[in-house]
Amino acid sequence: xxxxxxxxxxxxxxxxxxxxxxxxxxxxxxxxxxxxxxxxxxxxxxxxxxxxxxxxxxxxxxxxxxxxxxxxxxxxxxxxxxxxxxxxxxxxxxxxxxxxxxxxxxxxxxxxxxxxxxxxxxxxxxxxxxxxxxxxxxxxxxxxxxxxxxxxxxxxxxxxxxxxxxxxxxxxxxxxxxxxxxxxxxxxxxxxxxxxxxxxxxxxxxxxxxxxxxxxxxxxxxxxxxxxxxxxxxxxxxxxxxxxxx
Numbered sequence: 386x387x388x389x390x391x392x393x394x395x396x397x398x399x400x401x402x403x404x405x406x407x408x409x410x411x412x413x414x415x416x417x418x419x420x421x422x423x424x425x426x427x428x429x430x431x432x433x434x435x436x437x438x439x440x441x442x443x444x445x446x447x448x449x450x451x452x453x454x455x456x457x458x459x460x461x462x463x464x465x466x467x468x469x470x471x472x473x474x475x476x477x478x479x480x481x482x483x484x485x486x487x488x489x490x491x492x493x494x495x496x497x498x499x500x501x502x503x504x505x506x507x508x509x510x511x512x513x514x515x516x517x518x519x520x521x522x523x524x525x526x527x528x529x530x531x532x533x534x535x536x537x538x539x540x541x542x543x544x545x546x547x548x549x550x551x552x553x554x555x556x557x558x559x560x561x562x563x564x565x566x567x568x569x570x571x572x573x574x575x576x577x578x579x580x581x582x583x584x585x586x587x588x589x590x591x592x593x594x595x596x597x598x599x600x601x602x603x604x605x606x607x608x609x610x611x612x613x614x615x616x617x618x619x620x621x622x623x624x625x626x627x628x629x630x631x
Contacts, residue, residue, distance in 0.1 A: 386410075390417035391434040395454040403458060412460040416472065419506035420498055423558065424479045425566035434475060464507050467514040472499045483574045484565075484585055489537070493545040500550070501558060517543050523550065531630035535605035548604050551626045556593045563592045583612045595622040603627035 386393045386400060388410050403409065421428045436457065456468060476495030485494065503514040511518040527547050530539060540548075553561065567588055568574075575581050582601070586608055590597045596619040602608045604627060 387433070388417075389414045390421075390428075390430040391436065393457055394435065394437040395457065399454045399458055405460075408460045409458050412463055413457075415506050416468075416475075416502055419502045420472075420475050420479065422505075423498055423501045423562060423565070425562045425569065434478065436471065436474075464509065467503050467507060467509045469499050469503070469515050472502045481565075481568060483568050483571060484581065486578045486581060489541045489545050489578070492542045494549065496546050497549060497553075497561065500553075505558070523547055527551075527626065528630060530605075531603075531627060535603070537605040537607070540605055548601075551600075552589070552597075555622070555625070556595075560589070560593050564589050567592070579607045579609075582606045583609050586612055587615055590616045590619055595619055597622055599623065600625040600627065603630075 386395075386406070386409065391413050393413070400406070417430065417434065418428050421430070453470065456462060457471060473495055476498030479498060480491075480494055485491070499514065500511050500518065503509040504511055512520060516522065526544050530536075530544050530547075533539065549561075564585075571588075575584060586597055586601045586606070596616040598608050598613045598616050598621075600622055603625065
């Protein structure tokens with residue numbers, strides 16, 4: 386089935402029984418507009434995304450397990466229990482090397498799209514979209530990371546996602562859209578994680594008009610004195626969530 390920005394290639398028996406293919410089309414048109422919205426890119430994709438039934442991984446085309454195919458065609462279920470796995474893979478295709486810190490964020494930042502699309506498009510709260518997004522679980526991961534020494538070697542996947550979600554809780558999605566947009570035209574981006582992490586702090590801070598250096602340092606990021614100096618004219622976000630752990 387081909388829609389505005391995506392092609393879904395599944396076994397024929399999955400689509401033969403569809404009563405309302407128009408609702409499936411509307412679902413995926415809305416999802417793909419949501420993907421573009423957070424990424425701060427035009428809503429018309431230059432090349433349509435593709436899902437092909439097989440084994441799930443990102444890329445082009447995105448492969449999905451055949452058993453998951455019916456979920457892609459069920460708008461009612463999508464708007465009640467969500468489509469975390471599928472949107473996670475679409476999120477992978479929006480990741481950009483300029484603001485990625487491999488291997489820490491490889492399986493992390495793609496989930497920004499999972500959370501965004503579930504809440505803003507599907508109307509599914511994050512704690513219903515995935516058990517790891519339940520608030521108590523989020524807080525437990527942050528506390529555990531802090532108590533274990535804020536070791537960047539342990540900052541990955543769900544732990545790393547909490548850094549971004551704390552920013553989202555405070556500064557909402559619009560901040561991310563502005564940051565992603567800024568990166569579209571950015572040049573001379575460092576190649577190493579330390580350099581890119583400092584650049585991220587230097588980009589996000591003026592976007593939200595707060596000095597986020599202490600926040601990122603509280604997450605174990607290698608923030609340089611030069612970055613702290615650059616951001617020193619901004620009011621410090623002093624009551625950030627990690628401050629409670631000392």
